[in-house]
Amino acid sequence: MDSLIHLDIAGLCTTLDIADHAMRAQVRERYMPFVVRDAPSAMHVTVHVVSDARFVTPRKGPWVIETAQVEERLTYRSYYDAGWMDFARGEAQLQIAPEATLENFLRVLYAHLVLHAGGLLLHAAGVVRNDDAFVFFGPSGSGKSTSARLSFDAGYTVLSDDLVIVRRCADRYRVYGVPFRGTEHVAPLTRADAELAGLFALRQSNAHVVMPLSSAEAVTQLVRVVPFVMSVPSASAQVIAQCTDVAQRVCVGALYFRKDVEFWRKIDEYVALVPSAA
Amino acid sequence: MSMLHSYPAPHSQVAGRVIDNEAVLVLSQRGEVQVLNEVGARIWELTDGTRSVAQIAQTIADEFDVSAEQAQADVTDFVTQLVGDDVLVLSEKPMT
Numbered sequence: 001m002d003s004l005i006h007l008d009i010a011g012l013c014t015t016l017d018i019a020d021h022a023m024r025a026q027v028r029e030r031y032m033p034f035v036v037r038d039a040p041s042a043m044h045v046t047v048h049v050v051s052d053a054r055f056v057t058p059r060k061g062p063w064v065i066e067t068a069q070v071e072e073r074l075t076y077r078s079y080y081d082a083g084w085m086d087f088a089r090g091e092a093q094l095q096i097a098p099e100a101t102l103e104n105f106l107r108v109l110y111a112h113l114v115l116h117a118g119g120l121l122l123h124a125a126g127v128v129r130n131d132d133a134f135v136f137f138g139p140s141g142s143g144k145s146t147s148a149r150l151s152f153d154a155g156y157t158v159l160s161d162d163l164v165i166v167r168r169c170a171d172r173y174r175v176y177g178v179p180f181r182g183t184e185h186v187a188p189l190t191r192a193d194a195e196l197a198g199l200f201a202l203r204q205s206n207a208h209v210v211m212p213l214s215s216a217e218a219v220t221q222l223v224r225v226v227p228f229v230m231s232v233p234s235a236s237a238q239v240i241a242q243c244t245d246v247a248q249r250v251c252v253g254a255l256y257f258r259k260d261v262e263f264w265r266k267i268d269e270y271v272a273l274v275p276s277a278a
Numbered sequence: 279m280s281m282l283h284s285y286p287a288p289h290s291q292v293a294g295r296v297i298d299n300e301a302v303l304v305l306s307q308r309g310e311v312q313v314l315n316e317v318g319a320r321i322w323e324l325t326d327g328t329r330s331v332a333q334i335a336q337t338i339a340d341e342f343d344v345s346a347e348q349a350q351a352d353v354t355d356f357v358t359q360l361v362g363d364d365v366l367v368l369s370e371k372p373m374t
Contacts, residue, residue: 216300216313223304223311236304237293244297 006036007106010165010176010193012113013039014106020049020098027102031179033189042113043085045092053097055082065104069232074112078104085109087116107163107180111228115235119167120242123225124199126159126175127151132197133175134267135164136255137225142202143257148186150261158187159194163227166196166246173250198251198271205256208263210270218252219243282335282350284368286357287327292365296323303365312365317342321356325366327373331357 005016005027013036018024028035056064056079066077073084076094083094083105094105111121124137125144129151136147148161159175162182166173173196179189201213201221213221222243229235246252251274257263288294294303301319303312314322317338324334331353339349360366 214300215298216302219295219297220302220311220313223302230304230309231306233291233293233306236306237295240293240295240302240304244295 005031006038006041007031007034008036008039008191009034009110009178010114010119010167012110012117013041014043014045014109014113015041016045016047016102018047018049020047023047023049023096023098023102030101030103033191034179041090042117043087043090043092043109045094045109047102048093048095049098050095051098053080053082053095053100055079055095063104065108065228067108067228067231069234074108074232076105076108081105085112087112103180108228110165110178110180111226112235114165114167115229115238115242117167118242119165120222120226120239120246121163121165121178121228122222123162123227124164125161126164126177128157128159128175128192128194129264131194133159133194134197135166135175135199136202137199137222138202139225143204144202145182145184145186146204146259147202147255147257147263149184150259150263152187154261154264157190157192159190159192161186168245171249172196173246196246196250198253198267199246200253200255200267203254203256204258206258207256208258208266209256210266211254211256212274213252213254215244215247218247221254222246222252281354281358281368282332283330284370285327285330285372286325286334286361286366286368287373288322288325289364289367294322305363305365307364312363317352318356321353325357325360327369329372 055077068075073086075084080100081096085092124135125148145161148158152158159177163180165176175196176193177190226239291307296319299316301314301322335349335353339346
């Protein structure tokens with residue numbers, strides 16, 4: 001059908017059913033590297049474009065995204081779009097203003113979808129270096145874009161500078177590029193993926209040092225960078241379990257770094273000294 | 279309701295897990311993550327709604343080599359704090 005767009009992000013496919021021609025064209029262009037011909041879909045999302053749609057009164061501060069579990073559905077609401085997701089049925093609906101984008105809805109959708117699939121959407125940069133993936137995580141301003149840009153300039157593949165998906169494959173984890181990026185557009189979108197070799201909590205510093213984290217510290221810091229799902233208590237429990245599993249299987253440390261690419265040498269040394277526990 | 283004879287249990291909006299003697303708690307309503315030390319993590323483990331504060335304090339006294347009086351005072355303070363933070367809720371009777 002002409003109204004359908006199939007997205008494949010981290011091996012999780014969604015079908016977007018968008019009757020509105022302009023919105024469909026915008027989505028197809030925006031998510032082009034992730035558009036596939038057809039695939040078994042985990043979610044069917046019906047998108048209704050509604051003129052003058054407004055769902056949240058504008059206010060100062062961070063962009064408002066509200067979610068709540070209401071019986072079987074997760075409701076979603078932001079300024080210009082609102083809808084629901086039913087993961088058991090594999091269905092979702094969204095009403096959206098013509099001038100808005102699906103970006104925030106898709107971020108929330110995939111945060112939950114990947115959690116249901118045994119993975120995590122992390123507020124983190126992801127870099128592939130010598131076929132291994134490294135994840136650099138932390139809150140805004142911690143250096144995700146900087147670490148991604150330095151790595152891109154050094155010739156490495158940047159999976160994302162803002163959000164990545166981590167999924168378990170057998171007894172290991174893989175990191176996947178996603179179309180969700182920060183504002184700096186450090187590198188082109190890519191659907192690449194690679195085995196996860198290490199996760200590093202970022203700390204800007206004037207020297208390069210990698211410090212170990214205790215298991216509880218590692219889990220705590222990972223949990224803090226899982227966006228969009230923590231307002232649902234059952235999801236929170238699953239996030240803690242997932243983060244614990246990741247921390248048990250993959251090398252996790254704190255990377256103190258200054259703005260040059262030499263931090264990779266410290267990572268190499270650390271990963272060689274502290275192989276994954278699994 | 280006497281604190282010592284009340285039965286604490288996790289708030290429905292809180293998820294937690296003990297990892298290497300520390301507890302990681304997620305407070306969904308507030309979007310916060312808290313970490314409890316070894317004693318706090320043990321108290322968290324024991325607050326399943328079936329044990330009173332007095333019973334929890336006795337277990338802490340036995341396991342951590344502190345006096346019963348000290349354990350009662352510390353556990354009472356700790357539980358009061360967690361109730362205030364909406365991490366725990368109290369019941370007059372054991373919860374099943």
